[in-house]
Amino acid sequence: MSGGPSPDSLVALLTGACVRHRDRVAVVHAGRAHRYAELDAESARIAAGLAARGVRAGDTVGLLGPRGWWRCAAVLGVWRAGAAVNPLDPALPVERLARIVRAAGTRLVLRDPDTAPVPADAEQVAVDRIGVEAADGSGQLPLPAGASASDGPLAYVVATSGSTGTPKCVAVPPVVLADLAAWHRDRWRHPEPPRTLHAASVGFDVGFQELAATWAAGAELVVADDATRFDPFRLAEFLAERRIARAFLPVGALLSLAVAVPVTGHRPEALREVVTAGERLVVNAEVRALFAGLDAALVNQYGPSETHVVTEYRLPPGDPDGWPVHPPLGTAAVSAELLRLSADGLLRPFADGDEAELQVAGRALAVGYLGDDELTARRFRRLPHVDGRMLRVYATGDRVRREGGLLHFVGRTDDQLKVRGYRVxxxxxxxxxxxxxxxxxxxxxxxxxxxxxxxxxxxxxxxxxxxxxxxxxxxxxxxxxxxxxxxxxxxxxxxxxxxxxxxxxxxxxxxxxxxxxxxxxx
Missing domain, CATH: 3.30.300.30 (ANL, C-terminal domain)
Known part of the structure; x- marks a missing residue:
C-alpha cells in the first residue's frame, strides 16, 4: 500500500487522509464506528477551541484520560493547533502526574469528563467543553488560519524514568511520526488497509505510532479498554472477534497472548503483522505455536524514546520453527542512520564484527529533554563522520554487535532496565x-x-x-x-x-x- 502526500508534514499527512477517506471508519470505540469525516470535524473543533484559549504553536497540551474516541480526536486536534501532546495516564500517582505536567511546561490540560483534574498549576478543561464558550450561534469555531496544514515544532513529549529521581520529558518533533507513519503505510503488503489494535498504554510512544500509522493508511483503529489489554484471555477473544490485522504488542503481552490463545480457542486468523518492542524478544515454544498456521509476520522493532523506531527485523510468515530464539535488532528502519564512535573520535558505520555503543543520526532524533539543556547536550551531540559530515547523534547506551549484516543487542553501558517495555x-x-x-x-x-x-x-x-x-x-x-x-x-x-x-x-x-x-x- 502506498500513496498520500510527502511525510514532511504530519498534520498534512493525516488531514489529507481524513479528506481522501472521509467515508471510511477511522476509530472504533465501545461498539461505535467514527468515520474520517467525523475525525476531521472533531479534531478541527478541538484545535479551534485550544486556539481560543490562547494555545499557540510550540505550547504543550496535556491529555488526561484513557484510550478512546475523544482522546484520538484530541491528539489530532492538538497537532492541528500546532501544539505538542503530553499524554497523562490517570492510573499514575497524582504526584507523578503533577511532576510530569510541570516538567513538560504544560500550557493546558484537556481531560476526560469522568477523570478528576490533576493537582498542578495548569488550566484544565473537560474535552466536551473545549470551544463551547467561544463558539458562534452555529456551535462551530473557525479553524485558525494554517492550523489544518501546519506542524508545530513538537508532536509530543513522553516522560521517562530519570536517574536523578525525577522523570525527564523527551520532546519529539512531528517529522519523526510523519516518517514512521508513511514508512508503515508504504510497507504494508496486503490488499486491505490494516485494521489496527489501539492498546498501547497511555504515555507510551507506541500509542502515537498506532494512531499515525493507521490513519496514514486510511485504516480502522480499534480501541481496546484496559480490562482487555491487561487480560491476555480477553485480548485473544478481542483480536479474533474484531478481526484485527495488525497489533503493536510489548514483548510481555505477546508472550502472555501466546499462552492464552490455545486455552481460549480464539485464534486471531485475521492477523497479518504483530509488531513488538520494548524488551529483548524471546521466541519460545508458545510463540511458535501461536504463529504456526497464521499468515502473519512477527516484527521485532527497536528504538528508545529519544528516537522512536530505528531498527527492524521481520520474522516471515510460514516457518516459525525456523525463527531464532533471540532475533536480532536487524537493520536501519525509517530514516535512521546507525553508527559507532571509533577510537579516533569519528562516527563510522558498523562493519561485521564491530561491537560498540549504538549512535543514531538522521531525522528520527528527538529535540531533547524539556528543561534540561545539560542532559540534552550530553546525550545529543554533534560529531564528525568519517566522510567529513558533522552529524547530530543520540548515544543510546545500548551496546550492539553486527553479524551477517544485522545488528544484535549485547547489553547496556549503564544500569538502565526495561520492565514491561518501559524504561526504568x-x-x-x-x-x-x-x-x-x-x-x-x-x-x-x-x-x-x-x-x-x-x-x-x-x-x-x-x-x-x-x-x-x-x-x-x-x-x-x-x-x-x-x-x-x-x-x-x-x-x-x-x-x-x-x-x-x-x-x-x-x-x-x-x-x-x-x-x-x-x-x-x-
Whole structure:
C-alpha cells in the first residue's frame, strides 16, 4: 500500500487522509464506528477551541484520560493547533502526574469528563467543553488560519524514568511520526488497509505510532479498554472477534497472548503483522505455536524514546520453527542512520564484527529533554563522520554487535532496565526508597524470568528499621506506589548487611544477590 502526500508534514499527512477517506471508519470505540469525516470535524473543533484559549504553536497540551474516541480526536486536534501532546495516564500517582505536567511546561490540560483534574498549576478543561464558550450561534469555531496544514515544532513529549529521581520529558518533533507513519503505510503488503489494535498504554510512544500509522493508511483503529489489554484471555477473544490485522504488542503481552490463545480457542486468523518492542524478544515454544498456521509476520522493532523506531527485523510468515530464539535488532528502519564512535573520535558505520555503543543520526532524533539543556547536550551531540559530515547523534547506551549484516543487542553501558517495555532508571526507585525512615541505603536490580524483567530492591536498614518491624514490604510498597507507576514498584524487598561496591565506589549490582542475608521483608 502506498500513496498520500510527502511525510514532511504530519498534520498534512493525516488531514489529507481524513479528506481522501472521509467515508471510511477511522476509530472504533465501545461498539461505535467514527468515520474520517467525523475525525476531521472533531479534531478541527478541538484545535479551534485550544486556539481560543490562547494555545499557540510550540505550547504543550496535556491529555488526561484513557484510550478512546475523544482522546484520538484530541491528539489530532492538538497537532492541528500546532501544539505538542503530553499524554497523562490517570492510573499514575497524582504526584507523578503533577511532576510530569510541570516538567513538560504544560500550557493546558484537556481531560476526560469522568477523570478528576490533576493537582498542578495548569488550566484544565473537560474535552466536551473545549470551544463551547467561544463558539458562534452555529456551535462551530473557525479553524485558525494554517492550523489544518501546519506542524508545530513538537508532536509530543513522553516522560521517562530519570536517574536523578525525577522523570525527564523527551520532546519529539512531528517529522519523526510523519516518517514512521508513511514508512508503515508504504510497507504494508496486503490488499486491505490494516485494521489496527489501539492498546498501547497511555504515555507510551507506541500509542502515537498506532494512531499515525493507521490513519496514514486510511485504516480502522480499534480501541481496546484496559480490562482487555491487561487480560491476555480477553485480548485473544478481542483480536479474533474484531478481526484485527495488525497489533503493536510489548514483548510481555505477546508472550502472555501466546499462552492464552490455545486455552481460549480464539485464534486471531485475521492477523497479518504483530509488531513488538520494548524488551529483548524471546521466541519460545508458545510463540511458535501461536504463529504456526497464521499468515502473519512477527516484527521485532527497536528504538528508545529519544528516537522512536530505528531498527527492524521481520520474522516471515510460514516457518516459525525456523525463527531464532533471540532475533536480532536487524537493520536501519525509517530514516535512521546507525553508527559507532571509533577510537579516533569519528562516527563510522558498523562493519561485521564491530561491537560498540549504538549512535543514531538522521531525522528520527528527538529535540531533547524539556528543561534540561545539560542532559540534552550530553546525550545529543554533534560529531564528525568519517566522510567529513558533522552529524547530530543520540548515544543510546545500548551496546550492539553486527553479524551477517544485522545488528544484535549485547547489553547496556549503564544500569538502565526495561520492565514491561518501559524504561526504568534504578536511581529513581532508589531515591523513593531512600526517603523511607529506617532505610539507610537501597539498590534496585532487574531479575529476568520467563522473558520478562522484575525489580528486586535490596536494602540496608538503619536505626528504626533493623529488626523492630517499622520497615516492612507493605510500607515500602506503599511509598513507591505513591510516587511511581506500578511497573516501577519492586516485587520483592530483601535486606543486605551492606551493598557490595566496585573499586570505584559504585554499587556492584551484579554481586548484590550474593550479599543478601536471605531476609525477605513481608
Amino acid at each position: 532508571e534504578p536511581g529513581e526507585v532508589e531515591a523513593v526508597l531512600g526517603r523511607v525512615p529506617g532505610v539507610r541505603r537501597a539498590a534496585v536490580v532487574g531479575h529476568r524470568r520467563g522473558g520478562s524483567t522484575a525489580l528486586h530492591a535490596y536494602l540496608v536498614l538503619g536505626s528504626g528499621g533493623d529488626g523492630d518491624g517499622t520497615v516492612d514490604a507493605a510500607r515500602l510498597r506503599a511509598a513507591c506506589a505513591a510516587e511511581l507507576p506500578d511497573y516501577m514498584v519492586p516485587v520483592r524487598f530483601l535486606t543486605v548487611r551492606e551493598l557490595p561496591l566496585t573499586r570505584n565506589g559504585k554499587v556492584a549490582r551484579g554481586d548484590i544477590g550474593a550479599a543478601a542475608t536471605g531476609t525477605v521483608l513481608r
